[in-house]
Amino acid sequence: MHREFSDAVPVANLLKKLYPKLIDIHNYPPRNNTQLKLNNWETLNFKALGKIGLPQSKAMLQKLAAGTPGAIESLLHEIKLHDRSSKKSDRCDEQEQVWSENDDIMMVNVNKKVGDAIVQVPQKMILFSIYEHTLRDSQTKESYLNAANQKIAHLESILKLKGERIDELCAQLAKVSVRSLIKQHNLENSSPNSALNFGNIENDTNNKSTEYL
Template identity: 35%
Template sequence: MAQNLEDLYRWIDEHQITRHKKNLNRDFSDAVPLAEILKKHYPKIVDMHNYAPKNSLALKIANWEILNRKVLNKIKINLSQKDQVELAKCIPGAIEKLLLRIKTKVEKKSEENKIEPVNERVYFLEGISNQERHEEVVPIKIRAGSKTLDQKMVPVNIFDRMEQDIASKNEKIAMLQDKLEHLEKMVAIKDERIKDLSQQLQAVGSGTGDTSATPRARFFNKIF
């Protein structure tokens, strides 16, 4: 186990993390350094704008919820609510356990990419007119697999239109995701505020002494 941890610390040092490593559990408690590590290996699914440094427990948990839903679930690592709370609370061993799982998955992915063959084939797109078939075409790379398809090629103009459509849809999806994340953060802030107010009310309610002098008591005395 000690050797595994030494390997893990060396692996972490191979990544550029904006936060200086002092205490691993505390440094990773808001999920930001882990998001930076995952960004290197899964750049398409990690958006660093979603993960800002946090101090309060509720907002740290909110970061973990977003990272779990948007990234970890997609690489088949699922954090329970208990896991997220333990990570946010800096429970010893929680982050090491998660990082070891991620390290193993990243290394396995790297090995698979080295040995998996890529088969380049040319495809014609169904429904293309004869005139379009004489235009410049774009060959498409696909991974070799058991599924066999008729040969197709994509004309440049159609390929460009498809790329533009995809980019436009991705932009709309990103905007909706940003709105959702903003609402989630606002809910987390609201929950934190409600918690603070509840604690203040409990403190007032548990106080001793003559309550008739309180502003609320004076208000009701005026009414009645």
């Protein structure tokens, strides 16, 4: 019996008959090793046992998954007493429809200090697997944004360097153009005085070009 009930599937089938809207058998595939059986028990505890007022501790779930003698007997006894209690059954019938609307959220009462008194207040809880999935999505998006920002900064740096290089080439091209024009003019005017005069013009032009740059 302990080995057969070490997986949550038989108990899930039992609760399916008592609370059909709370149990989806597809959420409890048969498992062979202890860790996977524990996963089934955690799911059943969150989706069903906790919602009917029979939440089990982590230690108890581990005992159930390990097939510890006395664990399954204790749980079945609790379920039997709960089923016989008309008051609790009526309360579960009223809340069953609300729970079935969002199967990933469970309301639990937690102790909270208000002034000098300790009171119980309802608090919403979700499966840890859902929290992990949401956290991974957030981290993935943050990593993507960081990588995109690094690429943008790199492209801006490249554009700046290219702009500086273009300015430098334009300045060099201006100098070469002026020198070519002066050389051509000197060749066309072979007199020494003319060449000398245009040599002075070249110096003046270079000075102006330097001032412009």
